[in-house]
Amino acid sequence: MVATEERVAITLAVNGRDEQVSVEPRWLLSDVLRRECGLKGVHVGCEHGVCGACTVLLDGEPIRSCLMFAVQAVGHQLTTVEALGTADHLDPVQQAFWEAHGLQCGFCTPGMVLTARALLDRNPNPDEETIRETLSGNLCRCTGYQFIVDAVLLAAAKRAEDAEQGA
Amino acid sequence: MASANPSDRSEAAFTYIGKSRHREDGPAKLVGAGGYVADLDPAGSWYAHLVLSPHPHARIRGVDTRAAAAVAGVKAVYLGDALPEADLLAESEVFYAGEPVAVVVADDPAVAEDAAELVEVDYDVLPAVVDAEAAMRPDAPLVRQLEDTAGRADAGAHGDAAGGSAKTEERPNNVSAVVKYRRGDAEAARAEADVSVTRRYHLPPLYQGFLETHGSSAHAERTGETTIWTTTQGQFMVRNAVKRLLKLPDYRVRVVGATVGGGFGGKGVLLEPLVATLSQRLGRPVAMLLDRQQDILVNNPGPAADIEVTLSARSDGTLVAIEARLVFDNGAERGGSAGIACLMLAGTYRCPNLDVLGYDVMTHKVPIGAYRAPGAPQGYFALESAMDELAGTLHMDPLQLRLKNAVQEGDDRPDGRTWPRIGLLECLRAAAAHPFFEEPLGPNEGIGVAAGGWGGGLEPAAAACQVTSEGRLVVQVGSIDITGTNTTFALIAAEELGLSPDEVHVQFADTAHAPYAGMAGGSKTTYTVGLAVAEAAKAVRKQVLEIAAERLEAAVEDLDMADGAVHVKGVPGRSVTLAEIARDTARFGGRTAPLIAEGRSAVTKSAPGFAVHAARVAVDPDTGEVRVTGYLAVQDVGRALNPKEVEGQILGGVAQGIGRALYEDLAYDSTGQPVSTSFLDYQMPTFHDVPRVDIVLVEVPAEQGPYGAKGVGEPPAIPGAAAVANAVAAATGRRVATLPITPERVLAAQ
Amino acid sequence: MTLAAFAYQRPRSLAEAVEAMAEAPDARWLSGGMSLLPMMKLELAAPPALLDLSGVEDLRGIRDEGDFLHIGAMTRHVELARDPAVRRDAHLASLAAERIGDPQVRNRGTVGGSLAHADPAADLPAALLALDAEVEAVSARGRRALSVQDLLLGPMMTALEPDELIVAIRIPKHTGHRQAYTKVPHPASGYAVVGVAVAIHEEGGRVRQAAIAVTGVALKAFRAARAEAVLAGQAVDQEVLAEAAGLVCDGQDVLGDVYASAAYRRQLAQVVTRRTLEGLR
Numbered sequence A: 001m002v003a004t005e006e007r008v009a010i011t012l013a014v015n016g017r018d019e020q021v022s023v024e025p026r027w028l029l030s031d032v033l034r035r036e037c038g039l040k041g042v043h044v045g046c047e048h049g050v051c052g053a054c055t056v057l058l059d060g061e062p063i064r065s066c067l068m069f070a071v072q073a074v075g076h077q078l079t080t081v082e083a084l085g086t087a088d089h090l091d092p093v094q095q096a097f098w099e100a101h102g103l104q105c106g107f108c109t110p111g112m113v114l115t116a117r118a119l120l121d122r123n124p125n126p127d128e129e130t131i132r133e134t135l136s137g138n139l140c141r142c143t144g145y146q147f148i149v150d151a152v153l154l155a156a157a158k159r160a161e162d163a164e165q166g167a
Numbered sequence B: 001m002a003s004a005n006p007s008d009r010s011e012a013a014f015t016y017i018g019k020s021r022h023r024e025d026g027p028a029k030l031v032g033a034g035g036y037v038a039d040l041d042p043a044g045s046w047y048a049h050l051v052l053s054p055h056p057h058a059r060i061r062g063v064d065t066r067a068a069a070a071v072a073g074v075k076a077v078y079l080g081d082a083l084p085e086a087d088l089l090a091e092s093e094v095f096y097a098g099e100p101v102a103v104v105v106a107d108d109p110a111v112a113e114d115a116a117e118l119v120e121v122d123y124d125v126l127p128a129v130v131d132a133e134a135a136m137r138p139d140a141p142l143v144r145q146l147e148d149t150a151g152r153a154d155a156g157a158h159g160d161a162a163g164g165s166a167k168t169e170e171r172p173n174n175v176s177a178v179v180k181y182r183r184g185d186a187e188a189a190r191a192e193a194d195v196s197v198t199r200r201y202h203l204p205p206l207y208q209g210f211l212e213t214h215g216s217s218a219h220a221e222r223t224g225e226t227t228i229w230t231t232t233q234g235q236f237m238v239r240n241a242v243k244r245l246l247k248l249p250d251y252r253v254r255v256v257g258a259t260v261g262g263g264f265g266g267k268g269v270l271l272e273p274l275v276a277t278l279s280q281r282l283g284r285p286v287a288m289l290l291d292r293q294q295d296i297l298v299n300n301p302g303p304a305a306d307i308e309v310t311l312s313a314r315s316d317g318t319l320v321a322i323e324a325r326l327v328f329d330n331g332a333e334r335g336g337s338a339g340i341a342c343l344m345l346a347g348t349y350r351c352p353n354l355d356v357l358g359y360d361v362m363t364h365k366v367p368i369g370a371y372r373a374p375g376a377p378q379g380y381f382a383l384e385s386a387m388d389e390l391a392g393t394l395h396m397d398p399l400q401l402r403l404k405n406a407v408q409e410g411d412d413r414p415d416g417r418t419w420p421r422i423g424l425l426e427c428l429r430a431a432a433a434h435p436f437f438e439e440p441l442g443p444n445e446g447i448g449v450a451a452g453g454w455g456g457g458l459e460p461a462a463a464a465c466q467v468t469s470e471g472r473l474v475v476q477v478g479s480i481d482i483t484g485t486n487t488t489f490a491l492i493a494a495e496e497l498g499l500s501p502d503e504v505h506v507q508f509a510d511t512a513h514a515p516y517a518g519m520a521g522g523s524k525t526t527y528t529v530g531l532a533v534a535e536a537a538k539a540v541r542k543q544v545l546e547i548a549a550e551r552l553e554a555a556v557e558d559l560d561m562a563d564g565a566v567h568v569k570g571v572p573g574r575s576v577t578l579a580e581i582a583r584d585t586a587r588f589g590g591r592t593a594p595l596i597a598e599g600r601s602a603v604t605k606s607a608p609g610f611a612v613h614a615a616r617v618a619v620d621p622d623t624g625e626v627r628v629t630g631y632l633a634v635q636d637v638g639r640a641l642n643p644k645e646v647e648g649q650i651l652g653g654v655a656q657g658i659g660r661a662l663y664e665d666l667a668y669d670s671t672g673q674p675v676s677t678s679f680l681d682y683q684m685p686t687f688h689d690v691p692r693v694d695i696v697l698v699e700v701p702a703e704q705g706p707y708g709a710k711g712v713g714e715p716p717a718i719p720g721a722a723a724v725a726n727a728v729a730a731a732t733g734r735r736v737a738t739l740p741i742t743p744e745r746v747l748a749a750q
Numbered sequence C: 001m002t003l004a005a006f007a008y009q010r011p012r013s014l015a016e017a018v019e020a021m022a023e024a025p026d027a028r029w030l031s032g033g034m035s036l037l038p039m040m041k042l043e044l045a046a047p048p049a050l051l052d053l054s055g056v057e058d059l060r061g062i063r064d065e066g067d068f069l070h071i072g073a074m075t076r077h078v079e080l081a082r083d084p085a086v087r088r089d090a091h092l093a094s095l096a097a098e099r100i101g102d103p104q105v106r107n108r109g110t111v112g113g114s115l116a117h118a119d120p121a122a123d124l125p126a127a128l129l130a131l132d133a134e135v136e137a138v139s140a141r142g143r144r145a146l147s148v149q150d151l152l153l154g155p156m157m158t159a160l161e162p163d164e165l166i167v168a169i170r171i172p173k174h175t176g177h178r179q180a181y182t183k184v185p186h187p188a189s190g191y192a193v194v195g196v197a198v199a200i201h202e203e204g205g206r207v208r209q210a211a212i213a214v215t216g217v218a219l220k221a222f223r224a225a226r227a228e229a230v231l232a233g234q235a236v237d238q239e240v241l242a243e244a245a246g247l248v249c250d251g252q253d254v255l256g257d258v259y260a261s262a263a264y265r266r267q268l269a270q271v272v273t274r275r276t277l278e279g280l281r
Helices: A029-035 A092-099 A109-122 A128-134 A146-166 B026-030 B066-070 B109-116 B132-136 B153-161 B186-192 B235-245 B272-282 B292-298 B338-347 B376-394 B398-405 B424-432 B485-497 B525-552 B578-583 B643-662 B720-732 B743-748 C014-023 C036-041 C077-082 C084-089 C091-097 C111-117 C124-130 C225-231 C238-246 C262-280
Strands: A008-014 A017-023 A055-058 A061-064 A077-079 B046-052 B058-064 B074-079 B100-106 B120-125 B175-183 B195-203 B215-220 B226-230 B253-257 B286-289 B304-313 B319-329 B353-361 B445-454 B461-467 B473-477 B504-508 B559-562 B565-568 B575-577 B596-601 B609-619 B626-636 B693-698 C007-009 C028-030 C049-052 C062-065 C068-072 C134-139 C142-147 C152-154 C165-172 C178-185 C192-203 C206-215
Touching: A055 A109, A061 A109, A092 A109, A092 A146, A092 B026, A109 A128, A109 A146, A109 B026, A128 A146, A146 B643, B046 B109, B046 B272, B046 B292, B058 B100, B066 B074, B066 B109, B074 B109, B074 B272, B100 B109, B100 B272, B132 B304, B132 B319, B132 B353, B175 B338, B186 B304, B186 B319, B186 B353, B195 B376, B215 B272, B226 B235, B226 B272, B235 B253, B235 B272, B272 B286, B304 B338, B304 B376, B319 B338, B319 B376, B338 B353, B338 B376, B338 B445, B376 B398, B376 B445, B376 B643, B376 B720, B398 B424, B398 B445, B424 B445, B424 B609, B424 B626, B424 B693, B445 B720, B461 B525, B461 B578, B473 B485, B473 B525, B485 B504, B485 B525, B525 B559, B525 B565, B525 B575, B525 B578, B525 B596, B565 B578, B575 B578, B609 B643, B609 B720, B626 B643, B626 B720, B643 B693, B643 B720, B743 C262, C014 C049, C014 C134, C014 C165, C062 C084, C068 C084, C068 C111, C077 C084, C077 C091, C077 C111, C084 C091, C091 C124, C091 C178, C091 C192, C111 C124, C111 C165, C124 C178, C124 C192, C124 C206, C178 C262, C192 C262, C206 C225, C206 C262, C225 C238, C238 C262
Parallel strands: A008 A077, B046 B286, B226 B253, B319 B353, B473 B504, B626 B693, C007 C049, C028 C049
Antiparallel strands: A008 A017, A055 A061, A055 A077, B046 B100, B058 B120, B074 B100, B175 B353, B195 B304, B215 B226, B215 B286, B304 B319, B445 B609, B461 B473, B461 B596, B559 B565, B565 B575, B609 B626, C062 C068, C068 C165, C134 C142, C134 C165, C178 C192, C192 C206
């Protein structure tokens, strides 16, 4: 048993790298990713598991990093938005969000992008209803969602195009 | 190109204006490098955490801070009387549940939070005045002494936007302001009218719902220089508040506006004076980030309102009297929303007889602030619901009733001014012509329409433009970019200089380095700063042309700029690129003065923006559940400089209107306890709740705005609640006059 | 936000878990954390120690055991929703699982965690009640089985001893039964304002067995016995359905809250029940 407020050394597999961190058991995954791993793209919005701004991928599936202790993530593959494209070479999903005006203040954006990315990895050609259902755990206060839906539809088209060219 | 009034130009004359461009801050935000205040962690920072009152009204008998102070890592615990300049902590009495009473500073945020739990406050609980109507009664106890309160700076900033300046008259208890608009004899006109409708409407307080909570950090250096990093819509506003409270000269306070994760009026001045004070006292950088629950409790939300409206008309639909009584519940500070609400309620339609009376009332609740078009959604929910009911009574098409009465240029406003050129009629006509109304309705579906308008804010602004040695243009501004304004500025500068927007970089600078710009609020950033950018770009253009004239041995009048070069008109091949000219401005031995200029604006005429919305809803007759199945948003935007971003503003406004209509309620119980203190309780629209929206941009150019543009942020958040309520009435024959329109209220309505 | 501190252990086996609990009797089990973490954040729970079950292999997996499906307690909602065997033999459990919260919650939340938490507005309890499921619980004293009916005592209250752990849920196969779950979610929290789970077995045009379970309406999920009785043995028509639906809250103390009053909730339960039954015809 790790005692209260005692730190435990753990290894988190984040974005393809092993990160050695020393954490208190009570530390949330979101806070550890931000503070210990420096991944500021993990946004903490509501802290109660509603808004989805803190969404990261755990073994490829979207989860809320504010509803998980960092110690629980040991042995899983974590992906944050930092693993996708760079500002000069956006990933197709990010590029589609940009082109389709799918972001405004940007606070929900990393969570949206990751949830959309996981959806497209599983279902490359989702319809609007599926997109809305799959992204329904992510709140946005700025966009009214329409351009985010458009962005995911555009991303699907872009990925299909890329796949065709790659083939 | 050098037209004095750019709004005269036809669309075809523009190269970049009016063509959608994606946001320049997109890539940074998309890769998780947005630069929000929580992402900035000043080296060596300590962390502050608030202790909040659980009581809506109580006297503080004593505070025991010993246990908290004894926690390892705690650096200080302060009570309100020790930090008066922070303007946030209660001193001897608390006036709302959630009012900060103490602050704990520690070297680790978790330690500060843990220790804050250990601060023991001994309260003498006092009776709370919770209901605004009750607060106005002669026997009601005073919420607090009026002279102890200050109008919140941000609400005031919005309040000025509409230019409401009504007379203040006799004040009932706990009333901080009375607004009165009288014209003719409304009572007599009602007696003679063919029809009248009367109803009382209620709107709850609303939380702005930004996904990023408030956060600020400060570093007061021993030299006396204080730097503040914060999430605010107005960095100069923060600077002015801090220098005033901390009694510092303005140049010693540097405010760095971080990227804002949503503001909607709610990010003005809140924590900055406190962190600055703490840093000054402790000699260390101090940071504070509110958690969501504290943010909901401490942030200044939009006010609740009770509005009774009576509309009287002739049988042909001509309005003859508007009577209304508005009560705004502003919580434990003065607030000030009734002015805008009264002005728009009384001023949107031509009407010879007015009797409109508004009260700003204080209660023991969190002081209200600004939420997107403060006062307007409340006033228009009542007015536009009543107009719909009047249309029903008259058996008239609701759009025709509005067309018949809508104000236009030259009509009197109730405040003694006259309306400038506005687009209300144009919006109504565009709506009436839209196929939205022809699509067949399903069972239990109905359509409702509503109009709304916003006065539009004004504030002096400046900007600077400089050509880099590579021939790119840097635009420097001090306005906070929330809505994509920097991208619009790039389009404006590009247009003026004939330069691709890819070659224009808008640089945001802090208050020590940027030209002045007002808060991003009141729908005025593009309208005012945009004009300053255009002026600066024009001045740089002039500098460029003068140099080019020498180089090309041509008169300035014979030159033109396009594609990053200066050309001699009609002589193909005789040109010099901007890069060629610029190279000489920044090299050893160069002979060309740097290409740099400032632009200034002090717009004198506001440009009111109107919107007309139509909602289609389906109502489940057995459960009362309302689903919005279609939506039309028509808005006069003056000129859409970056149309997709304008549409983005409209879509977001529509969603917030739907939230106001159907879901949102920052509820209090009867004892004054807030009950929606997390996103588990405060319901905002999700992907499931907002339909696709048909958008029509109407362009009635503003006289003074850049290229005729008007502010577009606020109008789309105004008509939604009434449009949805009217659609519910159309679908069910039942009118819900209390927001939000919950399923239960639909079933209970008559 | 920082939660109150707690001691932590991640046992590697069931035996180790049970032993750890015996040594730290105030500890609580941590599975997906989708209920426990929000409660800790709202300061409704402050366990001094957590035993993280994610390392216990015995709690995983879905197995066919003849007349039953064995669902490991750590089975996540998303797995329950997608599993072909569950969809075939206990479809109602899948239907309820796919309506829980949102995708992020379903990707972490577990069947055992949801049952042990016993939120009166949770989805799974209704489905598992209607399916006559039972749970297998283990402690240092041994193993026992109890029905979901017996498990649920009240809001956040179960018949489990503090040291007991749900290791699996056993669901009698309902292959070929008509099943549906209808939910009116609270717009903010996603929990059920009303959730109705129905499983109907018909033979020769008559109802042989009807199970109706309701969540969100009372202090715990319940079986609507009188409504079921109305359907039993009947050739179902509109009238019978309406009568059954009208009785769905019979004998229950219906909850009212800020979002929905008791009267409204009762009516909503009746409407939802009628529609669910109609949808199965």
